[in-house]
Amino acid sequence: MDKKHLVIGVIGADVHAVGIRILEFAFREAGFEVTNLGVMVSQEEFIAAAIETDADAILVSSLYGHGELDVRGMREKADEAGLEDILMYVGGNIVVGKQPFAEVEKRFKKMGFDRVFAPGTPPETDIYYLKKDLGLLDQAETEADQQPKAENGGGEE
Amino acid sequence: MSNVLLIDFGSTYTKLTAVNLEQAVVLGSSTAHTTVTTDLNDGLMIAREKLKAITGDIVYEEQLACSSAAGGLRMAVSGLVPELTAEAARSAALGAGAKVVKLYSHELTNSDLAEILTIDPEIFLLTGGTDGGNRKVILYNAGRLAASGLKCPIIYAGNRAAADEAAELLRGHDLTICPNVMPKLGELNIAPVQEQIRRLFLARIVQAKGLSKIEQLISGIMMPTPQAMLKAMTLLATGTEHEAGIGDLMAIDLGGATTDIYSIADGSPTAASTIIKGLPEPYAKRTVEGDIGMRYGLSGIVDEVGIARLSELSQLDRAEFEHWCQACHDDPSLLPLQQQIQAFDFALAGMAVKIATGRHAGKLEEFYTPLGVAYAQTGKDLRNVRTIVATGGSLIYAPRLKEILTFALYDPQEPGSLRPERANFLVDRKYLLSAMGVLSEKDPNTALRIMKKELIDERSHSQKA
Numbered sequence: 001m002d003k004k005h006l007v008i009g010v011i012g013a014d015v016h017a018v019g020i021r022i023l024e025f026a027f028r029e030a031g032f033e034v035t036n037l038g039v040m041v042s043q044e045e046f047i048a049a050a051i052e053t054d055a056d057a058i059l060v061s062s063l064y065g066h067g068e069l070d071v072r073g074m075r076e077k078a079d080e081a082g083l084e085d086i087l088m089y090v091g092g093n094i095v096v097g098k099q100p101f102a103e104v105e106k107r108f109k110k111m112g113f114d115r116v117f118a119p120g121t122p123p124e125t126d127i128y129y130l131k132k133d134l135g136l137l138d139q140a141e142t143e144a145d146q147q148p149k150a151e152n153g154g155g156e157e
Numbered sequence: 158m159s160n161v162l163l164i165d166f167g168s169t170y171t172k173l174t175a176v177n178l179e180q181a182v183v184l185g186s187s188t189a190h191t192t193v194t195t196d197l198n199d200g201l202m203i204a205r206e207k208l209k210a211i212t213g214d215i216v217y218e219e220q221l222a223c224s225s226a227a228g229g230l231r232m233a234v235s236g237l238v239p240e241l242t243a244e245a246a247r248s249a250a251l252g253a254g255a256k257v258v259k260l261y262s263h264e265l266t267n268s269d270l271a272e273i274l275t276i277d278p279e280i281f282l283l284t285g286g287t288d289g290g291n292r293k294v295i296l297y298n299a300g301r302l303a304a305s306g307l308k309c310p311i312i313y314a315g316n317r318a319a320a321d322e323a324a325e326l327l328r329g330h331d332l333t334i335c336p337n338v339m340p341k342l343g344e345l346n347i348a349p350v351q352e353q354i355r356r357l358f359l360a361r362i363v364q365a366k367g368l369s370k371i372e373q374l375i376s377g378i379m380m381p382t383p384q385a386m387l388k389a390m391t392l393l394a395t396g397t398e399h400e401a402g403i404g405d406l407m408a409i410d411l412g413g414a415t416t417d418i419y420s421i422a423d424g425s426p427t428a429a430s431t432i433i434k435g436l437p438e439p440y441a442k443r444t445v446e447g448d449i450g451m452r453y454g455l456s457g458i459v460d461e462v463g464i465a466r467l468s469e470l471s472q473l474d475r476a477e478f479e480h481w482c483q484a485c486h487d488d489p490s491l492l493p494l495q496q497q498i499q500a501f502d503f504a505l506a507g508m509a510v511k512i513a514t515g516r517h518a519g520k521l522e523e524f525y526t527p528l529g530v531a532y533a534q535t536g537k538d539l540r541n542v543r544t545i546v547a548t549g550g551s552l553i554y555a556p557r558l559k560e561i562l563t564f565a566l567y568d569p570q571e572p573g574s575l576r577p578e579r580a581n582f583l584v585d586r587k588y589l590l591s592a593m594g595v596l597s598e599k600d601p602n603t604a605l606r607i608m609k610k611e612l613i614d615e616r617s618h619s620q621k622a
């Protein structure tokens with residue numbers, strides 16, 4: 001089967017470069033095709049890259065606290081660009097300071113993100129949900145539903 | 158005595174340059190007017206006679222040519238996302254010396270197809286999708302082109318994974334499959350497409366343009382003229398195995414309808430903390446401003462900077478300035494023979510240079526973060542380029558050349574525009590850059606030596622002018 005394509009990057013004027021590299025390697029290791037746009041990526045760059053690479057998911061990272069502003073309107077732009085069905089995740093330190101995660105999650109989901117990841121979520125959790133959402137889990141895995149129990153992990157509805 | 162005759166078939170003139178290889182000297186040059194209606198062959202004969210009057214009757218070992226006759230190599234190009242594959246494809250075509258008549262992105266529409274048929278390009282470059290990426294759009298476009306009745310050669314340089322299917326759709330068409338211009342996101346691979354463009358130019362287009370009769374007289378038409386220019390500039394910058402070049406440079410070719418800018422420089426950020434955005438840049442880069450020129454492209458300059466700025470710069474009042482706009486509109490062959498139109502042309506040339514170099518050079522954006530300023534660069538940082546070469550009739554005969562070229566330099570008012578901070582100006586006074594580009598194929602060392610000799614420093618140029 002064809003590999004699934006992910007477009008990842010750190011949005012806005014954010015220069016935290018370490019986490020996204022780790023995700024790039026972890027996702028590739030897990031069998032995904034990964035386009036890492038690096039740091040200081042605009043919404044438009046995420047969308048353009050997803051179109052050219054025919055991506056299955058866009059993963060937006062934000063660490064410096066301005067995430068909520070930076071991602072505003074992104075889902076609408078993706079819809080406009082013909083990416084209506086694309087899976088969108090956001091994670092990192094997406095808001096300023098420590099706020100109750102359930103509320104943060106709600107706000108980002110309202111903005112059209114399919115999943116919202118809490119600070120410090122390990123890559124295995126991300127990979128689990130990616131596989132699940134992209135229909136890559138095999139029968140056994142799905143039945144056992146060995147969902148890693150990370151603190152504030154993926155956050156199901 | 159080994160003499161070579163170099164010929165540049167332009168759209169309005171045929172230009173000959175005779176060189177002696179052993180001494181690395183220009184023996185003479187001549188031009189003759191050619192128009193759409195006159196046979197290129199006639200122009201060549203007239204120019205030859207003129208040259209003979211200068212050099213005497215000499216024997217040429219070889220006669221080599223470049224051509225931008227009959228409108229140059231006209232291409233239509235399509236890609237997927239405007240800033241990505243469409244831009245990569247445009248960059249490939251321009252670097253191959255083509256004129257990109259029209260650039261499309263996403264799905265071709267009915268009116269796009271009608272327009273393509275009207276444009277009647279000589280080559281269609283079809284791109285879109287990274288390898289293994291989007292295939293829907295390029296296949297859709299291949300299907301539309303197949304059904305459109307378009308006859309010209311098509312180069313497919315998009316998503317590799319869709320190439321077979323595209324070939325199937327375009328069966329019966331003159332199709333070549335090349336490696337993807339953007340195999341991975343943000344990775345350019347334009348050399349193979351450029352090679353194919355040149356091959357098609359030589360094999361088919363030279364014939365179609367009625368140049369093949371001429372081909373029998375001369376040893377060969379080597380390449381489109383802009384590609385010859387780019388080769389000459391690259392040679393001048395980088396040198397050969399035997400002789401060093403002069404280093405990074407920028408060149409400006411200001412014409413009546415368009416302005417071409419070349420840069421031969423790596424252009425990577427000068428400060429380590431800068432993040433690069435956008436597509437990687439070709440080391441030898443050509444951009445063409447189709448709306449910026451001294452006559453046909455005059456309105457593009459006016460639109461961009463406004464009459465007020467131009468009339469101030471020319472020191473003509475607004476009515477006078479507008480009068481000359483009209484006069485040039487009515488007669489695009491108008492020459493700057495008297496004082497007012499010279500002032501008018503000075504302002505136009507200065508602003509044309511400013512606009513075109515500004516669009517060519519990279520941009521630096523500042524981001525304020527709580528930690529301080531961060532920078533993001535798109536395009537080439539040319540601030541460390543120290544040579545600017547001026548060519549084209551509108552520049553090399555311009556009385557206030559130095560002032561005009563100063564507009565190509567870094568402007569503190571526009572700190573984000575990464576033009577050269579300071580530079581020596583070299584003038585292609587004998588108009589021989591394209592000839593040297595052609596010669597570089599045969600004898601790069603001689604071509605380099607001639608350029609070093611014949612490109613005149615602006616300071617001595619002004620004294621003579």
Ligand code: B12
Nearest residue numbers: 014015016017018019061064065090091092093096097526
């Ligand atoms: C190193 C660092 C820097 C370095 C970055 C160097 C570089 N180029 O990478 C420098 C000094 C430049 C820096 C600057 C700033 N930083 Co800083 N920085 C850090 C620090 C200490 C470590 C970040 C890191 O590399 N972590 C290691 C990686 C592996 O983890 P990670 O980035 O969290 O990513 C993992 C997960 O979060 C997750 N993940 C991340 N994104 C996503 C996205 C998705 C979709 C998913 C599924 C998962 C996921 O997966 C990753 C891999 O496991 C953190 C504190 C911390 N301990 O986290 C602060 C921190 C991120 N910085 C912070 C701040 C405020 C700043 C500054 C604004 C100013 C300042 N006070 O220093 C500037 C902003 C500059 C800018 N424009 O971006 C705050 C953010 C607070 C907030 N969000 O409310 C933090 C949390 C420190 C703090 N507690 O105050 N910083």
